[in-house]
Amino acid sequence: MGDVTPAGPSVQRLARDLSSRPPDDPVTIELTGWLAGSARFRAFAETYRDKIHKKLRNATDPDTTRDVRAELQVARLLLGDRRFEVSFEAYGSGKLGPDLTVSFRETQTFDVEVTLLRRVPDVVGTGNALMAKLRQLTPSTPNVLLLSIDAQAAGAVDVVAATRALRARADAKDEPFFTARGFEGSRGFYDRFLRLSAVLVWCEPATGDARASLWANRSARIALADPVGRACLASLRGS
16 A cells, blocks of 8 residues: 555554553554554544543453444545545544544545444344434434444345335334334434435455445435445445
């Protein structure tokens, strides 16, 4: 990429500062490689050093550590495209808001909420994952939900079927279903669903096109522009 630098003392020190772990810890080692491999990710890490440090310090078990790792890995991949600028927890650390705020060529800014799924979900599980995040979506910007899964292809998650099933319940006025999940009935669900611009599914172990897929919500109040979606896919696929 042209910005790889040796993992000198400053890079190693930054990795330790971010991870709150010893130099030989796997998290520190991986961060060191990421920082050495990308000047843009290094600048991002320097800018948000305190927030990243706090989040990793509070990640006291493997699952929460993997959650934070996924957020940082997505930021790193997006920053591989110089058309993207990425902010970390722009709405405030610890507040109910998206993990990343991204701008593309300074023409469209959108929020990205990264969710690491412990297993590959079925249609019901995918719908539950979507609903769990809808309340975090802001009303005035495009919102992208990124589902990170451990699979060999992004197609393992059927977002189309999941959203169709949720909309069918809303159209049928299944009020108990939505109120039990924290919405003010089907109208409350739709109000939040229309804030969802797109869903990205990303499977890090996969390669090529199978590594990421995009579902665009054509009924969203604020759409994610097609060139932005294509650029996100290219970054996540490593192309």
